[in-house]
Amino acid sequence: MSKGFFSKIKMAGVQCNYRTSGLIILFFISLFSSSACVSHLKKAKFHYAQGQEHSRRYHTEKSISSQGYMLKGMAELNLEFWKEAEESFRNAHSYGFEEGEEWAQQLSLLGLASSMEALGIEDSSFRIYGYLLDKSKLKPVTIVAAQKYTDAMLRKALHLDGKERKKQLSSVLKEVQKLSDKDLSCGFYHYLQSQVYSHLADYRKSFEGALMGKELGLPTEEILRDNDLQIIFCYQNLKEELSSEEWEEFRARYSEWIKKWKWKGPETPDWKKER
Amino acid sequence: MGSAFILYSRISFLSKVFPLKTYLYFPLLNATLFWAIRKAQEWKEEIFSWKVWLDPDRIETKPDEFVLNFFENHTGLNRIYESEIRERDWAALREAFARLYPILGLGDPFLSALFHEEIESENYRKIVSGFEERVNQAEKDIETLEGQSGLLKGLKTFADQMLSLNLDLISQDKVQTVLAGLIKKHFEEKDE
Numbered sequence: 495m496s497k498g499f500f501s502k503i504k505m506a507g508v509q510c511n512y513r514t515s516g517l518i519i520l521f522f523i524s525l526f527s528s529s530a531c532v533s534h535l536k537k538a539k540f541h542y543a544q545g546q547e548h549s550r551r552y553h554t555e556k557s558i559s560s561q562g563y564m565l566k567g568m569a570e571l572n573l574e575f576w577k578e579a580e581e582s583f584r585n586a587h588s589y590g591f592e593e594g595e596e597w598a599q600q601l602s603l604l605g606l607a608s609s610m611e612a613l614g615i616e617d618s619s620f621r622i623y624g625y626l627l628d629k630s631k632l633k634p635v636t637i638v639a640a641q642k643y644t645d646a647m648l649r650k651a652l653h654l655d656g657k658e659r660k661k662q663l664s665s666v667l668k669e670v671q672k673l674s675d676k677d678l679s680c681g682f683y684h685y686l687q688s689q690v691y692s693h694l695a696d697y698r699k700s701f702e703g704a705l706m707g708k709e710l711g712l713p714t715e716e717i718l719r720d721n722d723l724q725i726i727f728c729y730q731n732l733k734e735e736l737s738s739e740e741w742e743e744f745r746a747r748y749s750e751w752i753k754k755w756k757w758k759g760p761e762t763p764d765w766k767k768e769r
Numbered sequence: 770m771g772s773a774f775i776l777y778s779r780i781s782f783l784s785k786v787f788p789l790k791t792y793l794y795f796p797l798l799n800a801t802l803f804w805a806i807r808k809a810q811e812w813k814e815e816i817f818s819w820k821v822w823l824d825p826d827r828i829e830t831k832p833d834e835f836v837l838n839f840f841e842n843h844t845g846l847n848r849i850y851e852s853e854i855r856e857r858d859w860a861a862l863r864e865a866f867a868r869l870y871p872i873l874g875l876g877d878p879f880l881s882a883l884f885h886e887e888i889e890s891e892n893y894r895k896i897v898s899g900f901e902e903r904v905n906q907a908e909k910d911i912e913t914l915e916g917q918s919g920l921l922k923g924l925k926t927f928a929d930q931m932l933s934l935n936l937d938l939i940s941q942d943k944v945q946t947v948l949a950g951l952i953k954k955h956f957e958e959k960d961e
Contacts, residue, residue, distance in 0.1 A: 645829075646826075
């Protein structure tokens with residue numbers, strides 16, 4: 495009985511051992527196979543994430559490069575380093591800044607116009623400045639083109655008489671007015687208008703233009719000073735031109751302005767040596 | 770006292786880098802001080818750009834009335850150019866205007882220091898006749914010197930030191946007069 499019993503137990507133990515071993519083997523197989531799966535998955539995930547990171551970094555670097563070149567170009571533009579700015583915009587374009595190519599082309603045109611002007615090929619340079627005035631979205635380029643265009647037109651006007659002269663001046667005035675209509679806050683365009691009105695001997699309007707230019711700000715110290723001298727020139731002419739009543743009214747307003755600007759007198763700006 | 774000391778140290782410095790070009794000391798220091806006072810970021814470019822103030826094209830396009838007004842309203846010019854004004858000699862007036870307007874009108878800091886003696890003695894015709902030669906010479910001398918590394922650093926030190934004296938409270942013409950006086954005194958003392 496006991497033998498039988500023991501042998502039963504043994505048999506049962508053996509059976510149990512077989513089952514356990516099978517389970518253990520199965521467990522390890524499943525463990526190994528699942529760990530192998532996890533490892534592959536992990537690797538795939540890791541490589542995918544790395545790929546994503548590279549791609550992100552590539553795009554970021556590309557965009558940083560394009561932004562960097564664009565900003566560099568803008569700084570060079572403001573310093574009037576035209577050639578350098580052109581190159582920077584071309585580089586910005588090669589890194590994906592879409593407008594870069596167009597901006598570089600405009601600078602190339604500006605350089606070409608300037609070279610042609612220096613060689614005395616005025617008509618072509620004049621046409622380019624006119625084109626840039628219309629098309630350029632770069633303010634420093636538009637400003638230079640406006641300046642060159644206006645100077646050339648005024649120079650032509652100086653050699654004309656009567657109706658022809660007036661026609662020429664009206665035409666340049668229209669161009670400059672178009673610019674300040676587009677960008678009313680640009681002091682330089684008002685300065686140019688003031689200069690044209692001065693040629694037309696309309697000193698009230700010339701004064702208004704110079705006043706707007708001064709209040710809105712002008713690009714350089716010498717232009718600011720030239721504009722101040724234009725204000726004084728208008729003041730002196732209006733003194734002769736206006737009726738006594740109009741003059742008194744104008745003088746009172748003028749006094750307010752020069753007080754605001756801290757001028758030493760009606761004909762002496764703050765920067766000017768008193769004579 | 771402070772400004773004199775700073776100035777003497779700068780002149781000594783310029784004498785080392787620029788021994789034979791004493792005529793440029795005043796224009797260089799005056800222009801440096803002018804741009805430093807205005808705290809222009811691009812002061813180096815301003816000093817070394819050598820653009821005579823206001824584009825010559827713009828000066829050329831000023832109307833006759835403006836040119837005439839410039840001569841008539843300046844006491845010295847009115848007297849010296851009396852016959853040209855009376856005869857409306859536009860060629861002569863415009864030629865003189867192109868050279869004198871940047872200096873007497875706009876107060877170009879470099880040019881007004883370069884022609885300081887002529888301005889003081891009201892020898893305006895000398896400015897007009899010698900303008901190109903003098904300006905071209907200055908430009909050439911500066912260009913040959915521009916490469917020397919110490920010059921900009923020295924000018925910057927001068928600007929910083931003078932600014933520490935709150936010179937921005939003083940007007941440009943006063944600064945210029947003080948500067949001219951100190952430089953003159955320095956050379957006189959050296960001669961003795």
